[in-house]
Amino acid sequence: MSKQPLRLAVAEAERILREAGVASPRADAELLAAHVVGVERTKLTMVPLVSVSVVEELHRLVRERSKGIPLQHITGWAAMGAITVSVGPGVFVPRPETELLLAWGLAHLRRTRQPTIVDLCTGSGVLALAFANARPDASVHAVERDPSALAWARRNANALVGAGDRPVDLRFGDVGDPELLAELDGTVDLVVCNPPYVPEGTPVPVEVAEHDPHxxxxxxxxxxxxxxxxxxxxxxxxxxxxxxxLEHDDTHGEAVPELLRARQVLTEVADHPDLAGRPRFATALRRSLS
Ligand SMILES: C[S@@+](CC[C@H](N)C(=O)[O-])C[C@H]1O[C@@H](n2cnc3c(N)ncnc32)[C@H](O)[C@@H]1O
Structure with a gap:
């Protein structure tokens, strides 16, 4: 059976994705090719020739991606820290900027032994599971209100426990519930949250509007x-x-720190930019008693 250069197929995929207005056509073309070939993206150069059926499958996936289907729905996974989680319809696709929240949290906890960590609005469970993976000594609790997202989180948690990680306490719950996780009151070392934060009615790209839960x-x-x-x-x-x-919208670089400063019990309020320099997450410490 005749073989074709993978390099040319990837270049063609990139061209189609660029014309379709996909934001990162090179990365998406390479990640789709890696998915079809079954290698890591960094190993694509080690596969010079592929069969016609591989090229056809790549072009089928490129057509899906061009219609606005999220890359992670096509490949079935998203990465955070050292882990990957399964994602698909019914759950929010984790975004690269949330890595910054993970990195800040891990740095903050580096001198805390056996920390207690809470991830509110956990979605696929990605942050909670990335913390549990990076800090095997931690007790990690995670809360989600949407049963469909929670089902993805449970599936991801089971997979990571199967791979040797410590179990995470995953709960169905609402952050508006005044009794949520009440047994942990006053004991938690780190609360992280990537909540829904886009103002209702804001226009968003088609892949967000049609594929992330509202x-x-x-x-x-x-x-x-x-x-x-x-x-x-x-x-x-x-x-x-x-x-x-706490992650926030790039229009909330002042409003969220202001909300935190309005709480007398919080101190050292700071806001942090993402890799594009936009305001992206806020941090604060609970005052010490002394
Ligand atoms: C932006 S997604 C973030 C998911 C995940 N933390 C991540 O970074 O990929 C926000 C999540 O919060 C959940 N959520 C929204 N309102 C909530 C509430 N009141 N209580 C608990 N979870 C909520 C949504 O269902 C969604 O899964």
Whole structure:
């Protein structure tokens, strides 16, 4: 059977994706090719020739991607820290910028032994599971309100436990519930949250509008309905000296720190940019008692 150069097939895929307006055509073309060939993206150069059926399958997936189907729905996975999680319809696709929240949290906890970590609005479970993987000594708790997302989180948690990670306490719950995780009140070292934060009615790309669950993206007219609940909940859960790290919309670089500063019990409020320099997440510490 005749073989074709993979390099040419990837270049053609990139061209089609660019013309379709896909934001990162080179990366997507290579990741789709790696998925079809069954190798890591960095190993594509080790596969010079592929069969016609591989090229046809790559072009089929490129057509899907050109229609706005998220790359991660096509490949079936998304990465965070050292782990990958399964994703698909019914759950939010983890975004690269959330890696910054993970990195900040891990750095903050580096001197804390056996930390207690809470991930609110866990979606696929990605943050909770990345913390559990990076900190095997931690007790990690995660909360999600959408049963469909929680089912993805359970599947991901089971897979990582199967691979040797410590189990995470995954719960169905609402961050607006004043009794949520009440047994942990005043004991938590780190609360992280990537909540829904886009103001209702904001135009979003088709792959967000049609493939991320609405309740995972939008949160009230100003986008801050869930964030207000998260701040209340975090203040209750954190021990003195414990930290909150909260992702937000790039239009909330002042509003979220202001909300945190309005809480007397929070101190050292800071806002942090993403890799594109846009305001992306806020952090604060719960005041020590002394
Ligand atoms: C932006 S997604 C983030 C998911 C995950 N943390 C990540 O970074 O990929 C927000 C998640 O919060 C969940 N959510 C929305 N409102 C909630 C609430 N009131 N209580 C708990 N979870 C909520 C949504 O179902 C969605 O899974």
């Amino acid at each position: 309740a995972a993206v939008f949160s009230g007219l100003d986008g801050m309905d869930t964030i207000r609940h998260v701040v209340h909940c975090a203040v209750r859960l954190l021990r003195p000296g414990g930290a909150l790290a």
